[in-house]
Amino acid sequence: DEIRDYAREIVEKEIERHAADGLGMVDYALASGGGRVLRHSEPYGGGVWFLNRVSPEAGKMIRPSFGEPGQCFPLKGSSGFIEIRLRSAIVPEAVTLEHVAESVAYDRSSAPKHCRVSGWLQEQDSTDSEVGSKKMLLLTEFTYDLEKSHAQTFKVESASSNLVDTIRIDFTSNHGSATHTCIYRLRVHGHEPSSVPMLEKQS
Amino acid sequence: DEIRDYAREIVEKEIERHAADGLGMVDYALASGGGRVLRHSEPYGGGVWFLNRVSPEAGKMIRPSFGEPGQCFPLKGSSGFIEIRLRSAIVPEAVTLEHVAESVAYDRSSAPKHCRVSGWLQEQDSTDSEVGSKKMLLLTEFTYDLEKSHAQTFKVESASSNLVDTIRIDFTSNHGSATHTCIYRLRVHGHEPSSVPMLEKQS
Amino acid sequence: DEIRDYAREIVEKEIERHAADGLGMVDYALASGGGRVLRHSEPYGGGVWFLNRVSPEAGKMIRPSFGEPGQCFPLKGSSGFIEIRLRSAIVPEAVTLEHVAESVAYDRSSAPKHCRVSGWLQEQDSTDSEVGSKKMLLLTEFTYDLEKSHAQTFKVESASSNLVDTIRIDFTSNHGSATHTCIYRLRVHGHEPSSVPMLEKQS
Numbered sequence A, B, C: 001d002e003i004r005d006y007a008r009e010i011v012e013k014e015i016e017r018h019a020a021d022g023l024g025m026v027d028y029a030l031a032s033g034g035g036r037v038l039r040h041s042e043p044y045g046g047g048v049w050f051l052n053r054v055s056p057e058a059g060k061m062i063r064p065s066f067g068e069p070g071q072c073f074p075l076k077g078s079s080g081f082i083e084i085r086l087r088s089a090i091v092p093e094a095v096t097l098e099h100v101a102e103s104v105a106y107d108r109s110s111a112p113k114h115c116r117v118s119g120w121l122q123e124q125d126s127t128d129s130e131v132g133s134k135k136m137l138l139l140t141e142f143t144y145d146l147e148k149s150h151a152q153t154f155k156v157e158s159a160s161s162n163l164v165d166t167i168r169i170d171f172t173s174n175h176g177s178a179t180h181t182c183i184y185r186l187r188v189h190g191h192e193p194s195s196v197p198m199l200e201k202q203s
């Protein structure tokens, strides 16, 4: 009976976390929360693309995928970038890159591999990204590992508490596709200046 | 091994319930089942709103949220109401009010707090709610508690078996927001006159 | 502690499978993966239907239902058929027919009952189904059982490794509705000629 209670308690906690957007972590990039894609490298497929135009499909990268293959945005080639305006300025603590799970995927060679995430404070509501004049911060560099969970979270390396409201991810390689790289979802975690850090809350 | 079987059995049951719309209870307000929003108090934000017009976004209150922040309908101020026509006339047994889970929410001060749910039988396909001439039933009064599960179910208090096909929820306060109150989802549970009561079925 | 670890391990595996489209099996009929409905028998309700026209709503049958009642496509009467072009030619190994779970359903008399699935290789991008000249394969015959899981998987009976890129399901009865039969989702599992069979992968 005690064992049964143990089991039920663990199950309920895990399902609750699963039901809470899969990870149970606040995502400041989420479209329904106010995030939006500012810029991206050339999309794959489709028709003509005008430089610096945001594709109407680009929002897929900041919306849930619900485990469904194809709910991603494909960028041309094996390297590229995305820039996202967050819902508000935060002290960034971690980012999550999500691809489709192996068990339901047709092919995962289009998953990003080596990635670098940077952030800065842009504030004025401009989509013109003159990053030269901003204080850019390197947040983290990581490798998305096809053997691990489909949603992989990477901590921000610096211990600084600089505010950012814009995030850029550069991927410099993928897992083998010569033609395109698919982004299922990018999440950005952290805390607003007035609130308690996420990591402290959890401990 | 016996323990392993125990654990697996509990897990499977709980996941099945989770997969079954989160609660595994029939919802007669659900939009895809035929429910629809008849009236609501003034929406928050957006442009001009004409009295008694139903906002095209109002249906969000009777559709699943899938754990995503922002999948709600915001009403102006800290009090207001919604009226919903159910898919069919039922003997009401419980209602569920759902907000977004704390672990993924930016801010939960917009959650409703004190609520009162009433119901009546309108039948004729009229959206004009002349409730004065109907037999209105108080179904339940409750307080949505931010410390509990994000989907909270409240039993209908009366033991009567009156039929209702229309439900109204009045919220008279929220959890702190001065500007707006967000409704993620309202569900209405019960049984059709010809069928076995939900609560008996479960026992 | 060991028990706790056992339990957690089982829970995590099961939730992962649940998150991976419910079954953790690749679906070559899925709309977001490139599948599409080619033909179907007469739809139920709505207005005029032109013979051999595919209803704009027919895609619901190859998209996830997320446990929501009503996310299905209704066909007229208690028998009918659907034809689906797969995302690519595969050696078929199993099909899954999904209906809504009993715990959230208003009525399940519209579920299909006796079903027969066949497949063939059409290749040329034609929606005109001159099946007389194709090599049609009977893949499986089954009965959808309302007492079992809402998503029921049936193995392809033949041991052959014929390629198919088009699937047809004929249902010859349903669970009681005289007016219509609802198809929530049909999935087709198997492997591409170049890859390892699904069933071997799992063992």
Ligand SMILES: [K+]
Binding pocket: A060, A061, A062, A063, A064, A065, A071, A072, A184, A185
């Ligand atoms: K997505």
Ligand SMILES: [K+]
Binding pocket: B060, B061, B062, B063, B064, B065, B071, B072, B184, B185
């Ligand atoms: K909702």
Ligand SMILES: [K+]
Binding pocket: C060, C061, C062, C063, C064, C065, C071, C072, C184, C185
């Ligand atoms: K569906």
